Amino acid sequence: MKTVETHPSGLALTGIIGAPDSLARNITATIEDLATDLRELSHGIHGIAEVGFEERLSVAFAAEFLRYRGFPVQVGRYGLRTSLRAEAGSGSPKVAVLAEYDALPGVGHGCGHNVICAAAVGAFLGVASQIGELGGSVVLLGTPAEENGNGKELLARAGAFDDIDAVVMLHPFTGEYEVSSFASLAVRDVEVSFHGVAAHASSAPQMGRNALDAVVAAYQGIAALRQHIPATDRLHCLIVDGGSAVNVVPHLASAVVEIRSLDPDGLADLSQRVQHVLEGAALMTGTRLETTWDPFPAYLPVRSNDALAGRYHGHMSSRGRNITRETELVGGGWSTDLGNLSVRVPSIHPTVSISRENTPMHTVEFGQHAISPEGDAAIVDGAVGLALTMADYLADDRLREQAKLDFEAAGGVLDVERLLTPPSGE
Incomplete structure (x- = not known):
């Protein structure tokens, strides 16, 4: 004999008996x-x-x-x-x-x-x-x-x-x-590249626009953003390329940012805030931002x-x-x-x-x-x-x-x- 199930909301699932x-x-x-x-x-x-x-x-x-x-x-x-x-x-x-x-x-x-x-x-x-x-x-x-x-x-x-x-x-x-x-949390990734201008880091630094500075500024901006998001949400960032020679102003630097939120609307809002951080990093360093959102579906x-x-x-x-x-x-x-x-x-x-x-x-x-x-x-x-x-x-x-x-x-x-x-x- 099957008993009546109790719905998680407290309501009875009247008449549900399931399989014999x-x-x-x-x-x-x-x-x-x-x-x-x-x-x-x-x-x-x-x-x-x-x-x-x-x-x-x-x-x-x-x-x-x-x-x-x-x-x-x-x-x-x-x-x-x-x-x-x-x-x-x-x-x-x-x-x-x-x-x-x-x-x-x-x-x-x-x-x-x-x-x-x-x-x-x-x-x-x-x-x-x-x-x-x-x-x-x-x-x-x-x-x-x-x-x-x-x-x-x-x-x-x-x-x-x-x-x-x-x-x-x-x-x-x-x-x-x-x-x-x-x-569970919603999650999406954005692949980020900053394009600057290469120059000799000692003899002509004024000619360069440092893409590594941009990606570091973006990383720091995301770290600061973590203080002002819901406790359930998460932000992760990994710098994957910061240049190849210490005496050359990096003309290219890249990172991956991962965004998690408890609901779809929260994911959309936090994604937009991350986009603004990335744009700000490009603006302050004189570099060009390139983003690839969702290299695989969110x-x-x-x-x-x-x-x-x-x-x-x-x-x-x-x-x-x-x-x-x-x-x-x-x-x-x-x-x-x-x-x-x-x-x-x-x-x-x-x-x-x-x-x-x-x-x-x-x-x-x-x-x-x-x-x-x-x-x-x-x-x-x-x-x-x-x-x-x-x-x-x-x-x-x-x-x-x-x-x-x-x-x-x-x-x-x-x-x-x-x-x-x-x-x-x-």
């Missing part, structure tokens, strides 16, 4: 029977450790894992050669679970994307095993380059999500507890769907996971390209703990947790949580309606192109 218990048990058993194979998939991808857009062996491994079990797989769709799509069932509703498999340069799987991939594959296979009884369709989408290229935005622009009604995925984390929904904040997050929370609690529904800015504020989908379609992006020890992401130590016994257990639990959430969505039209209402109440479909417009120069 018998189907839920069968889905769970299918995933648990795959535990050893999913561990091998996770560890194999961890050992390959390919960076974004270059995940050719990783996606091939995942594709063969699915083909061996009888599922047709398409690799390289939507203009990205390391994308993946597999599907079971037919027609609507159609729910997708997302896999990531890219690693970090020099760090490997220090963000645990091997766990994400294995859990997504397990969830897909679990739901696919009962899709005839559930109705509708389940899709597995492999999304390249979360770390360095916003693969999900590129896939969305190519139409990969046009037929998808809801999206689920998870992310490994460390610590005592997990969250069924969290707040990431938007995740908008978690309350109805779907509530179902996931219940299923993970039943697995004995220490999970909370509170919306948290996990880890002080990180960013993911799932945010770009969450303003297009109802989505969730919960966390699953792979170690009770708090370990920063993007480190070798975090990557070691991603192939630990706790990491392997998180794959199975996470796959079950995602699969049962998808099964509930497919089986229960009231859940689908509540997810739609929650999505619309949070702002509905947003104009992503407008949100990602670069700031204007003066």
